[in-house]
């Protein structure tokens with residue numbers, strides 16, 4: 483029996499040059515995820531209903547475009563399709579996390595995606611792969627931040643602007659990298675409007691995906707339409723080494739007040755194996771979903787902003 487989800491190449495316009503560019507430079511490619519049938523509104527409506535509550539992140543944004551105040555929400559009795567409808571007219575942001583852990587057909591798809599990448603890039607070996615789905619309202623923002631692992635963003639429906647900034651210390655200081663790795667911040671970083679003069683702007687449309695250099699700061703702004711995107715994360719040995727070294731430097735800086743530590747990601751021999759194992763376990767805990775204690779709203783597809791206040 484053929485259990486493949488995809489019948490053709492998932493990336494449809496891969497070229498030899500992408501082997502050296504992927505993960506190092508910004509790479510924008512065309513994809514066929516939509517052909518899998520796993521990302522239609524109907525399919526995702528069912529995914530929302532299947533999603534364990536600890537993996538369903540739902541937030542609402544304030545009325546002001548730059549209002550960073552975040553409200554936490556829940557699905558309540560709404561169907562998945564009603565949730566999508568509510569998000570389409572509201573100012574909300576739904577994060578369906580770790581889909582591959584509880585929906586096997588998405589695990590198959592994720593394995594196919596990375597199987598294809600690994601077949602095209604000898605030496606590119608990934609682990610701790612993650613697939614999430616983001617469903618977000620027209621004009622929603624994801625603020626300036628950076629991520630600790632390899633990332634790619636795959637557009638399914640609607641369109642958005644992705645701004646990717648240089649990795650230099652002007653845009654992300656080593657202290658900021660360490661803070662992110664040590665989870666001392668909520669991943670929002672200091673941002674100035676003039677940073678945009680140095681950003682690469684990508685207009686992401688359905689059927690397009692983008693991947694960027696490790697730790698490159700970025701922010702996202704939806705166009706005036708519902709947005710459905712898949713996010714994929716991965717680790718490689720090199721990304722892990724970089725993490726361990728930066729993390730080690732962060733700990734050293736705090737415990738010894740050390741300045742100017744080396745951040746060369748091949749210097750792992752200085753890092754004791756026991757400490758690396760400790761990090762590995764800690765990271766596993768960090769990756770699990772946030773615990774939300776209090777909910778501020780519930781999905782209400784009939785209300786004008788798609789939600790009902792709980793407080």
Ligand SMILES: [Fe+2]
Nearest residue numbers: 627628629633
């Ligand atoms: Fe990100």
